[in-house]
Amino acid sequence: MDNPAPRTATFGWVALAALLADQLTKWLVVASIPYPTYHPGAGAGEPVRVLGDAVWLVHVGNKGAAWGLGADHPGTKLFLVGLALAVLALVWFKRREFLHELAGGQLAFGLFVGGALGNVVDRVARDHVVDFVDIHLPFELLGSRRWPAFNVADACICVGVALYFAFLWRHDRALRRRIAEQSGRGTADRGPADS
Numbered sequence: 001m002d003n004p005a006p007r008t009a010t011f012g013w014v015a016l017a018a019l020l021a022d023q024l025t026k027w028l029v030v031a032s033i034p035y036p037t038y039h040p041g042a043g044a045g046e047p048v049r050v051l052g053d054a055v056w057l058v059h060v061g062n063k064g065a066a067w068g069l070g071a072d073h074p075g076t077k078l079f080l081v082g083l084a085l086a087v088l089a090l091v092w093f094k095r096r097e098f099l100h101e102l103a104g105g106q107l108a109f110g111l112f113v114g115g116a117l118g119n120v121v122d123r124v125a126r127d128h129v130v131d132f133v134d135i136h137l138p139f140e141l142l143g144s145r146r147w148p149a150f151n152v153a154d155a156c157i158c159v160g161v162a163l164y165f166a167f168l169w170r171h172d173r174a175l176r177r178r179i180a181e182q183s184g185r186g187t188a189d190r191g192p193a194d195s
Helices: 004-032 076-093 095-100 105-126 152-189
Strands: 048-051 055-062 129-141 144-150
Touching: 004 055, 004 105, 004 129, 004 152, 055 144, 076 105, 105 129, 105 152, 129 152
Parallel strands: none
Antiparallel strands: 048 055, 055 129, 129 144
């Protein structure tokens, strides 16, 4: 029988690594790039160009959800912290199902949980989420050539969810193949009298 302890340990270590990477990178940004820094010549400092004009390091605060949605509403912080904690509780209570039925689930959910915790820590400790990766697109998307600034936690959440769906798709495909093989074998094993 498969031992669940290593998978749960992997989940925990991945979540911890994601949380620490997120908080360390935010600490480095807060310590080295003045707030707010987003556009050249506007704000307290200048963006740090990492890959020419493609990727900049900035220092902005997001009080809202993704892309700053709801930032001006007074109840946003409480709602987002509560929502994140509710989702984390759901993942915790369903962890056996999520982590043990799906190969790779521990990696996917470790990234998701670590990222979610990273942004919750920011909302509670700083009153906003520190965003610092600013990507400039070679094409226009929704009226802009800039992707909204994000952080390591956001990346971990997105990658974790994408991995979960990729692993789920792979698991579903393998399950369907096994069922089809068993169905084909089952009808081939039966004789004409059995039909």
